Structures are given as C-alpha cells and as structure tokens.
Amino acid sequence: MFSTRTVGYIALVGAVVGYGGLWPVTRxxxxxxxxxxxxxxxxxxxxxxxxxVLYFTRRLRLPSRHDLPLILSIGFLMLxxxxxxxxxxxxxxxxxxxxxxGYTTPLWVMPAAYFLFGETPSRRKLFGMAIAIIGLVIxxxxxxxxxxxxxxxxxxxxxxxxxxxxxxxxxHIRGHRPVLSPIQLAPFQLMISASFICLIALIFEPLxxxxxxxxxxxxxxxxxxxxxxxxxxxxxxxxxxxxPTVVSTVGLLGAPVCALVLSVLFLDxxxxxxxxxxxxxxxxxxxxxxxxxxxxxxxx
Numbered sequence: 001m002f003s004t005r006t007v008g009y010i011a012l013v014g015a016v017v018g019y020g021g022l023w024p025v026t027r028x029x030x031x032x033x034x035x036x037x038x039x040x041x042x043x044x045x046x047x048x049x050x051x052x053v054l055y056f057t058r059r060l061r062l063p064s065r066h067d068l069p070l071i072l073s074i075g076f077l078m079l080x081x082x083x084x085x086x087x088x089x090x091x092x093x094x095x096x097x098x099x100x101x102g103y104t105t106p107l108w109v110m111p112a113a114y115f116l117f118g119e120t121p122s123r124r125k126l127f128g129m130a131i132a133i134i135g136l137v138i139x140x141x142x143x144x145x146x147x148x149x150x151x152x153x154x155x156x157x158x159x160x161x162x163x164x165x166x167x168x169x170x171x172h173i174r175g176h177r178p179v180l181s182p183i184q185l186a187p188f189q190l191m192i193s194a195s196f197i198c199l200i201a202l203i204f205e206p207l208x209x210x211x212x213x214x215x216x217x218x219x220x221x222x223x224x225x226x227x228x229x230x231x232x233x234x235x236x237x238x239x240x241x242x243x244p245t246v247v248s249t250v251g252l253l254g255a256p257v258c259a260l261v262l263s264v265l266f267l268d269x270x271x272x273x274x275x276x277x278x279x280x281x282x283x284x285x286x287x288x289x290x291x292x293x294x295x296x297x298x299x300x
Contacts (some may be wrong), residue, residue, distance in 0.1 A: 008242030018232030020258025027095035035087035036201035043194035046229030059210035074190030092155030101257030128288025135281030
C-alpha cells in the first residue's frame, strides 16, 4: 500500500512526536502523579503493547545468551537509569530545556569513539561539536542561569549525566552484533527498566491512586504509555530501517525541537533568546556530528 520510504517517513514523524511529546507530558504528569510510578507503569503498558505486536506479527522470540549483555546495558543504562534521572530532573527543569540537554548524546559519543575505537573525527564533526558546545555555554552563562538555586543545578546536571549514560550504551551497541532485531529485544529491555523503577517507587513513593485519576491524568498516562513508549520505540526502529542514515539521524533531532515547541505552547514555558540561540546551535552542531562521513570513492 505504501513504499518502504513512505513508511520510513511516517515512522520518523511518529518518533519525533512520540519522544518529543513525552518530555512535556511527563513534566505535567509528575506534578500530580508520583514520578517513579508514572515511569514504571507507562513502561509496563508499553511492554505489553510491544509483546502483542511482536506476537501477532510472529516475531516474538526469546533472546539468546549472546544478546544478554546488550539487553542488560540498554535495560539498565539507556532506560532504567536514564529514565529515573530524567524524571527527577523534570521536577526542577522546564521540559523544553530538559529535552535539549537530554539529546546532547552525540557530543559525548564522538570523544568516546576516539579513545575507545580510534575513530578520528572529521573537520566537519569537530566543527559541529564546537558549535554545540558554544550552545551549551550560552545555556549555562551566568546571566541566564540561576546558579543560586541548588535544585536547578541538580536538575541540569542530572540531564547531562543522562546524555552520558546514553552515550556509553551507544558505544556498546556499536561494538555488538545482536542476533535479534532491536524491536525484538525491546520488550526484555523494558521489563528490566520497568522492574527497576517499580522497585524504587515501592521504596520511596506512596502507591498511586489510579482510581481517582482525573481525565487529564489518565490522558497524560495514556500518551506516555502508547505514543511516548511503545509506538515511539517501534517508530525509531522502523525509520532507521527504511530511511537513509543521514535522514533518520538528523530527522530524529526534531524530537527536542518538538518538545520545546509543545512546552512553549501548552506549558507556558518562556522561549528566551538564550534558549532559542542554544537550541539552534546545539541542534545544528549535533546534526553536523551525527551525519556519517562520505566514504572515499571505490570504498564499500
């Protein structure tokens, strides 16, 4: 009915809207729903959706021992720890700014790839990293950042740690050749993350009063579980599969832009000159860093 390229573009839009919308939705949801319970419950529902999709498409498989390290790495670092720190940070940081900092991952992957794999970055990538770092400096300049608020400092620091955690996982992914596809491994990774965050919720938070949720709270949770978790993961996998690497990599940078726009429109967050400038520089720099280098003529 649709070409694979068309499916890829539809999936890219789904990934951008899913992950981009997840930041402001989470920011609003944790104002009334305990943050760890919100994270754990949406992951459990997302997990069930993914299992159902894989089952009815006859792609549900148990992972092999070979894929276990990757499942643990993504399950704990990219999902469990990242999500835990993200939800804490969103208590103190506006969703638009938080999403922007959370997507600085490619900046930390490049130096790690240099030291671990000996990958020498091109001039374009070094230029892109320099531009993005200037954007970060603008976001954290003393005149625009409230250094007197310890909670704000903590929230921003946690978001940078999130990006570092994701970077470590990406380095692991690049060095691992899985037997199953990413979407087939996703349920097991979500199970680890959902269980870990559920344990934290049981220790530190009261049980959520789901029966008394308002329509707004139920809607926020429904978005987080479906679009922000299950459909977003499936969309990322699909767009990476069917679109050229450059298109999918740069296209996914629309997620923090989407998060910022939605935060300004629906959460009344201020789009200051510093935030707008930082957004342009960071997203532009990450795009330059993320686009693969052209191979020399004759190389395959």
